[in-house]
Amino acid sequence: MLKLNEQNYFSPEADRAYFSASQVKSFKRCEAAALAQIRGEYTMPMSQALLQGQFVDESLTGDYGAWSMKHYSEITKRDGNLKAEFMLCQEMVSRARRDEVFMEFMEGEHQVILTEELFSVPFKAKLDVLGSDKIVDLKTVRDLSPVYLPGQGRVDFATAWDWPLQMAIYQELYRKNYGEKLPCYLAVITKETPPDIRIIHIEQERLDAELAWLGNEIRRYEGIKDGVIEPVRCEQCAWCRESRILTGSENLSDFEEGGYTNE
Numbered sequence: 001m002l003k004l005n006e007q008n009y010f011s012p013e014a015d016r017a018y019f020s021a022s023q024v025k026s027f028k029r030c031e032a033a034a035l036a037q038i039r040g041e042y043t044m045p046m047s048q049a050l051l052q053g054q055f056v057d058e059s060l061t062g063d064y065g066a067w068s069m070k071h072y073s074e075i076t077k078r079d080g081n082l083k084a085e086f087m088l089c090q091e092m093v094s095r096a097r098r099d100e101v102f103m104e105f106m107e108g109e110h111q112v113i114l115t116e117e118l119f120s121v122p123f124k125a126k127l128d129v130l131g132s133d134k135i136v137d138l139k140t141v142r143d144l145s146p147v148y149l150p151g152q153g154r155v156d157f158a159t160a161w162d163w164p165l166q167m168a169i170y171q172e173l174y175r176k177n178y179g180e181k182l183p184c185y186l187a188v189i190t191k192e193t194p195p196d197i198r199i200i201h202i203e204q205e206r207l208d209a210e211l212a213w214l215g216n217e218i219r220r221y222e223g224i225k226d227g228v229i230e231p232v233r234c235e236q237c238a239w240c241r242e243s244r245i246l247t248g249s250e251n252l253s254d255f256e257e258g259g260y261t262n263e
Helices: 012-017 021-029 033-039 049-061 064-070 084-097 100-104 163-178 204-226 240-241
Strands: 109-118 121-130 135-139 147-149 153-155 184-190 195-200
Touching: 012 163, 021 163, 021 204, 033 064, 033 084, 033 204, 033 240, 049 064, 049 084, 049 135, 064 184, 084 121, 100 195, 109 153, 109 163, 121 163, 163 184, 163 195, 163 204
Parallel strands: 135 184
Antiparallel strands: 109 121, 121 135, 147 153, 184 195
16 A cells, blocks of 8 residues: 655545545545546646635645745735735734634644545545644635535535534544544634634534444445446536536426536
8 A cells, every 4th residue: 555645645646545535525526526536537726715725724734835835826926925815814824823722723743644444445634733632624714604505505614515524534544543532623714804713623423423424425435436336427516517428408497496406
């Protein structure tokens, strides 16, 4: 099995060898797109939201200097000053650093790589903060309002992005490595002006439920990844739009409200 380090953690080889929380969430959103990414047929474009999240992550738990040099042209204007959206990120970082409790939750080992089998399938994870008594993941979000999901209605922002599932995977990987479960927290900073900050504990009952869900689904995702199960297309994402092949006409009623969703 490929041994992971800082240099190869995000490599295509690592993604083929291991599942991760991000990969599971991708399969959950669209099985066809997730498989296309693993096979190198599709690369999800780097969005501004993702860059903003990385800016904050690297500032508080990573190597901001190296990251900013790598993404210099994306985050700065021609005069060398930060673009407005990344000046906001500076405000977000400053807001977090002013809060004693928030920064206490940033204490510990940063960017810790873990690997182990979950449900007999190799998994990898990179923990933002591993404290002596907790696991913390740093998150940025537009605001703390509920989010509308087709087929589910309004759900809390953490559920909308499958963060409890991510933390359940982190907790179980830690348990498999070290023999104990650590409580899991989200350290959240909003992109509002001024930014809001919260430390959110994910209850163990929720983590257990998310892990049980993973146990029920991982065999299908493994089969898709191995090429023995045909992936389902969501018909809504960028990959499905790009790879769509028409086979005929559709009825107008297919596009009525509730009849054309990404469920």
